[in-house]
Amino acid sequence: MEEKYPVLQNAEPFYFEGNEIGILVSHGFTGSTQSMRPLGEAYAKAGYSVCVPRLKGHGTHYEDMExxxxxxxxxxxxxxYEWLKKRCGTIFVTGLSMGGTLTLYTAQNHPEVKGIIPINAAVDIPATSGAPSTEIPRFLDAIGSDIKKPGIIELAYEKTPAKSIGEINHLMEKVKGNLSSITCPALIFVSDEDHVVPPGNAQIIYDGISSELKKIVPLKNSYHVATLDHDQELIIESTLAFIKHHS
Structure with a gap:
């Protein structure tokens, strides 16, 4: 599938070649790298090699995503992951929302991953499974910018393709069914109030993975896009401490 639309400003992928410890960072469903750039830049500043890919169909137009x-x-x-693997002996993975789902997927398929940091990760969203497709319009309302901090806007699509909801449901089903294969250390962030992914997803992940070292960190002052919200510094500092401890 060739994308028809140009990449939006601030939605470009972000790469930084640092030391031999790599951090793979994933944005979420209908979002863009803009939501993860503050984290990527902080990790690069700390000396790590960082890769924040733009997910296919994202950061352009919702028709591309469809x-x-x-x-x-x-x-x-x-x-x-391959880009980092060529440069790093140790890789950690973090992601927001569906980026958290992809973080779990990566750990399931690359047992050598040293640690994962899912942020408001999605494995079970009851609201997205339901009515048959005949009753659903082609494009639904946007889900982006669920942020508590005033004046902060997430660079995300103004519409959500209905077809894409079917795709994220398949992905969540796949990942949720294989949680027990994850054994690496896990730092699981969850916002107390989230209007996109039910906060109970964090407990499902915590209970499902086989990791001996796992911890849930509540984000008390952020909504779904916590990486751009009041708890951004807490996420960055806790992640850096986690990576330092486990690498």
Whole structure:
């Protein structure tokens, strides 16, 4: 699938070649790299090698997204993983929302991953499974910019393709069914109030993975896009401490 639309400003992928410890960073469903750039830049500043790929069909136009499958999104993350693997002996993975789902997927398929940091990760969203497709319009309302901090806007699509909801459901089903294969250390962030992914997803992940070292960190002052919200510094500092401890 060739994308028809140009990449939006601030939605470009972000790469930084640092030391031999790599951090793969994934944005979420209908979002863009803009939501993860503050984290990527902080990790680069700390000296790590960083890769923030743009998921296929994202950061351009929602019609491009409509043409992509969950396998395209997996491929985007796999490409980023390969880029880091060529440069780093140790890799950590973090992601927001569906980026958290892809973080879990990466750990399931690359047991050598040293640690994962899912942020408001999605494995079970009851609201997205339901009515048959005949009753759903082609494009639904946007889900982006669920942010508590005033004046902060997420660079995300103004519409959500109905077809793409089917794709994220397939991805969540796949990942949720294989949680027990994850054994690496996990730092699981969850906002107390989230209007996109039910906060209970964090407990499902915590209970499902086989990791001996796992911890849930509540984000008390952020909504779904916590990486751009009041708890941004807490996420950055906790992640850096987690990576330092486990690398």
């Amino acid at each position: 043409q992509t499958t969950y396998q395209d999104w997996i491929d985007s993350i796999e490409d980023g």
